[in-house]
Amino acid sequence: MPPKKASPKRSLKPAPGMLSGGVALGRHILIENVQPSVDGGLFPVRIAAGRACTVQATALRDGHDPIRVELLWRSEAQKAWQAVSMHCINPGLDLWQAEFTPPKTGLHYYSVEAWSDAYLGWSKDFRKRVEAGVAELEGPLQEGVQLIAPVAAAAEGADKTALDAALAVLMRPAEPRDLLAAAEGAVEAMGRLQARVDAVRLDPPRALEAAGALAAKGAWYEFFVRSQGPLDRSRSGTFKDAEGRLDDIAAMGFDVIYLAPIHPIGKAHRKGPNNSLTAGPGDPGSPWAIGSEAGGHTAIEPALGTLEDFDRFVAAAAARGLAVALDFAIQCSPDHPWVKLHPDWFYHRPDGSIKYAENPPKKYQDVYVVNFDTADRENLWDALESVLRFWIARGVRIFRVDNPHTKPLEFWRWALARLKQDFPDLVFLAEAFTRPAMMRALGKVGFNQSYTYFTWRNSKAELTEYLNELCHSEMRHYYMPNFFANTPDILPTFLQKGGAPGFRLRLVLAATLSPVYGIYSGYELCEDAALPGREEYLDSEKYELRPRDWNAPGNIKGLISRLNQLRRSQPALGRLDNLHFTHTDNEQLIAYLKAGVDGGESLLVVVNLDRFQAQQGWVQVPLEAFGLPEQGSYRVEDLLDGSVYQWEGRGNFVKLDPALSAAHVFRVQRA
C-alpha cells in the first residue's frame, strides 16, 4: 500500500452560511429552493405593493431535532428585519411557507433564517417517555431544566414568570402529566428566547420590487393626438382636441392613455402616406422620426400644441382617473438638435458622415440610430435618463419603450434602477417583439410589462400553452404581459377577416386572460383594412392624420365598457397566476377559471374561438373552485349579457354564436 499522503489542513470551522447565494448551509441546517426566485435570486422578484408575497423554502437539518424557520423582510430604507414564523406546510418535503405584504412601492429584501429548537426536541422526547409510561424521568427532567434555567435567568417580565414557574414544577416530584404540561407550556417562550446557536440565513437576501398598481393591472388605450382633430383633416389634432376625447375614453373604462410620440417630427427624408419615400407638403410624417428645429425628446410637436397644453391634458386625464403613458423611442431624425450638438452620439461612416438606419437593402433615411458605445457614453446615457426625468417631472409615470431590445440591457438596468429609486411607482412597458430570451431579459433588468406573442396565438392549444408559461412558470415573478389586441404596427391577420365577431372575441381574450391589456384606437370601430398580404394597416395612422367618427355604427364600445367595468369590480381579473384552463370537448371553445382573490369571487370564462360559426360543446366546471358539491344544481350568470342558466354537475352544455356574442363570463353560485 502506498503511504498515505498528507492533505492540506483546511479550517474545521467554516462560518454558518458558508455557501451563499441560492442556498445557505450551516453547521446542521440547509436552506434551499427559496421561492419566489428569478434566476436563483440574481434578479428582483416583482409584485404589486400591497399584495401578499408568499415565500416558500426547503429547510432541513440532520438528525431528529426540530427546526424553526423564519421569513425576514424589510424595505430598502429600513435597517431592521421584520420576522414572520414560517410554517411547515409539507413535512415530507421539508417545505416551509409564510407571507409578507410590502406596504408601499420600492425595493424590498427578504431572506429565510432557520435554527434548531433543542427545547422543542427535548419536550417531544419527554412526551414520548410519558406516553410510553417510562418510569425513569429524572435524567430527562434534568436535561429539560438545564435547557430552561439559563434562558429563564436572562428572561424578563411575563416570560421570566412563565419559565420560572415551569422550572419550579420540573424540579419537584410531580405526576407525569403535570410535568408534561409544564414542559410543553414553556415551548413557546423557549422557541423565542433560546440562543440560536446554529442559525443559518440566506445571504445575500432576495430582492423584491414592489411596483405601483398600474404595473400590475390596467386597461390601455393608445391613440395619436394629431388624429383627434376635425374629420375633414383640415388641420392636425391638438392636445386641446384630445382633451375632448377623454370623456369617451374614460366612459369605456380605460385606466391608461398611451400617446404615440408627441415630439417634433423631422422634415429630412420625411415619410409620406403608407410609408412612401416622399412626403407631400401636408404630410405630417412618422412621429417616431423624432426631432426637428422645434426640439427633440423634451419638446412638443408644434402642431399638437405647447408643453402647457400637454400639462393641461395630463391634468384633465387625471381628473377622469386616466394615467398618461408616453412613448420613449431612442432614435433621432436628421433634424434632431442632438445631431448637431452631439454628432459623436451617432454611428459614422468612414467618410465621417452620420449613418442612417438600414436593413440592407432597406434604408430608413429619416432615422439615425444612437450609438450606446460612443466615447461620450456617460453624457449620452445621462441625456437619455434626463429625457425621462423631464416627463416624470411633468407627472408622467408610465413609459412605453420603443424597441428596447436594440439598446443595451445594461443601459436599461442602470437607467431603470436609478429612476425607480426616486420614483418607485414608475411603469415601463417593453415594446420588444423579438425572441423569448430577450423579452424575458428585459423583464429581469427592470421593465414592468412587456408586449407579447398573444397577438399571434389564436388556437386553443396555442393560447393554453402560452398562457400557462406566462402564468405558471418563473416568468410570473418578473414578466407582466400587456395583451395588446392590435397596435399601429400590427393589424393581426386574424382580424383582417370576419369583422366584428373577431374583434369581440380577441377583446374578451385580452381583457380576461391578462391583468394588463390594451387596444389601439380604431379597434372599437373594428377597422380591418390592411396592406395586401401584410399585418400593416392600410393608410396607416403612422404616416397621416386619421380622425374618425368614434361612434360610427358597428362599434363595439359597449362590450369594451362592460369588460373594463368587470375588470374593476372583479379582483379575479386583475391577477395573473390565478388562471386555470378547464376542459371542453370542442377545439373551438376555450374555457378557463379565474380563481377568486382578495375576497372576490371566482369566474368561469368560455370563449368561442371561431369568428364565423356557432360552436357548442360540453365544458368542465371546476366545482371545487366555486365551493360546489359534486351533486346538485347551481346558477350561472353571464356577467356580459345578464343571461342566467341552471347547471348541474361538472359537465355542462354551452353554445356561442359569434353573430350574437363571443363569450360567457360566468358568475357561478349555489342555486
Added chain:
Amino acid sequence: MPPKKASPKRSLKPAPGMLSGGVALGRHILIENVQPSVDGGLFPVRIAAGRACTVQATALRDGHDPIRVELLWRSEAQKAWQAVSMHCINPGLDLWQAEFTPPKTGLHYYSVEAWSDAYLGWSKDFRKRVEAGVAELEGPLQEGVQLIAPVAAAAEGADKTALDAALAVLMRPAEPRDLLAAAEGAVEAMGRLQARVDAVRLDPPRALEAAGALAAKGAWYEFFVRSQGPLDRSRSGTFKDAEGRLDDIAAMGFDVIYLAPIHPIGKAHRKGPNNSLTAGPGDPGSPWAIGSEAGGHTAIEPALGTLEDFDRFVAAAAARGLAVALDFAIQCSPDHPWVKLHPDWFYHRPDGSIKYAENPPKKYQDVYVVNFDTADRENLWDALESVLRFWIARGVRIFRVDNPHTKPLEFWRWALARLKQDFPDLVFLAEAFTRPAMMRALGKVGFNQSYTYFTWRNSKAELTEYLNELCHSEMRHYYMPNFFANTPDILPTFLQKGGAPGFRLRLVLAATLSPVYGIYSGYELCEDAALPGREEYLDSEKYELRPRDWNAPGNIKGLISRLNQLRRSQPALGRLDNLHFTHTDNEQLIAYLKAGVDGGESLLVVVNLDRFQAQQGWVQVPLEAFGLPEQGSYRVEDLLDGSVYQWEGRGNFVKLDPALSAAHVFRVQRA
C-alpha cells in the same frame, strides 16, 4: 410639478460580468441558464471521467450583431482554459451548445464566454447588399477594411497572409462576387483574432466532479464475511472463507463486493437473534455495534481474521475484477476504545454518564451516538477522516455510509472534499432512507450514490414517476441511484409473497433501470421469510451467522449472470438519462427504451410487473430510436433467452408468463 430630485450618481461603467453567479451580464451580452447546473451552480455537477459533458447556455445580445460563444473548461490543476466553440442549436431560443470530456477523475471547472463578432455582422450585411444588387459598395467596403486592417497588422503567419490577401481584394475595384468571397473568406480568422471588446464570461465558473467509473456504473453484491463459514455454524466465517466465495460472485458478473462492517463487535448489551435484548454466549452480535477491546473502526473483528487476511481478500477480489466496498458507520459500542479515550466525543446525561441511542421508549443500549458538536470537534472530525484514510491506504475506494443523514451535512462536505482531493476515484454511497430533500442534499455535498425509494415503487405509475425524476430532473447531475433490490434491513413486502417470479422481475428492473444496482446475499436464493407484518428478515443475518448453500435449487443465479453480462456488453444499460418509457396498453406491463450511447445499440425492455399471472398487451415501439421506418417489419431478439420475433410497425403484441420469464430485453434490428 415638483422640482426634480437629484439622484445619487452611480458609476456609468460597471465592469463586464457585473452580475455574477448564475448569469453574466456585460455591456451588450447576457449569458444565462448555463446547464448542467445544480442549485444554480452552487454545487458541483458530477459525471464519470471520460464521458462527454454537454453544456448548454442561453446567450444573447441587443441589436442585430452576431455573437460568438465559447465553452471554457479546465481541470483544477490546470491554469489555462481550453476553449471549445459553442454552436447555436436553436437560434429562436438563443440556445448554444458544446461539449467537453474530462479526461480523468478530479475537480474540473467550466464556464461560458461570449462576445460580439463585429466582422461577421459586417460581412452578413455586405452579403445582403451584394445580393440586393446595391450599387454603392464603397462605404461598406471601407468599413470592412477598417475592421480587418488592425487585425491583419497584428496577425502572424498564415492568418496574416490570408487577411492581407482579403484586404488587397477589398481595397481594389472588383466584381461584387469577388469582393464578397474575399470578405467572407476572412470571417474565420477574424472570428478568432478580433479583439473581444465586449466579452462577458460566467464568473465564478461552474464546478464539475469527474468521478471514477464505479461511481457511475456497477453491480453490487453485499454479504457478511462471518456467514461464509461452514454450514453447521460451528464457527464464524473468515476472510479466508470469504475468499472462497469470490469466484462465485465474479461468475455472477458483479463489480463490487460490499461487506457488512468487519470491525470488532461490542460485548456490552450485545443483541441476540432477531434483535433480542440478551445475547447468548455464542451469539456474534450486530456488526453495526462497533468497537471492543480488540479495537475500533480501524481494527478487524478477530473472528474474521487479521488485517493481513483483509488485505489478501482485497487483492484476491481485485484479481477477479471485484472492488471491495466497506461500511462506514459512525457509532460506537460501549466497548469502543474511543469511549475511554475520548468520552467527550459522546452525549452525556446531566449526571455525567454517556447516553446510549434512544427513540423513546426504545433503547439501543449497545450503541453510543457521536456528538459532532463536541468542544473537541476538530479532533473528532480528524479521527473520523483518519478512519477513512486508514482503509483507503489499504486499497479501499468505495464506502457505503450508514445513516449519513443523522450526521451534519457540513461534516460530509468537509470530509469528502478533502478525501477526494487526494483520491478522486473514491465512491461514497449514502444509506439515507429519509425525506427526499435530505437525500438530494447528501448528493449535493459529495455523496456519489444513494440508496433510493426503488424498493417501494412497484406499480407502473410509481416506477414511471420516480424514474423520470431520477433520470430527467436536475437530480441526474448529482444523484446517482443505487437500486438495491433488498438489504439486510429491508425484505420488501413485495418479495414476501410470490417466490422466484417476484425476485426475478425486481432484479430485471433494478439491473436495467439504473446503471448502479445491487442485491444483498440471499436474494439469489429468493429468501423471503420475514418477521410477521414487517420488512425485517426472519432470523436476520444482522444478529447471527447465516451460512447457506449458494447453489440451492430454485436459485436465480443464471438470470443474475445474464443481466450482469448484458450490463457489461451494452453501454445503454450503463447510462442514467437515456431512459424513456413507452406506452403499453396493460398496466401490468412496463416498457422502456434504453437509448444507445457510446456507439452501443438501443434496447427495448418489457417487464411484467405481475408476479402471479401472465400478462399480455400491445407495446409501442419508438421506431425512430432504432432507425426504423414507419412501415415494414423488423426483427427483435430477446437478449435474456435468445428468442426471436418478427415485428411490424409501432404497436406489437407481448405476452409474459412470470412462471417462465419476467421480462424481455430486446435488441431491435432491421429484418
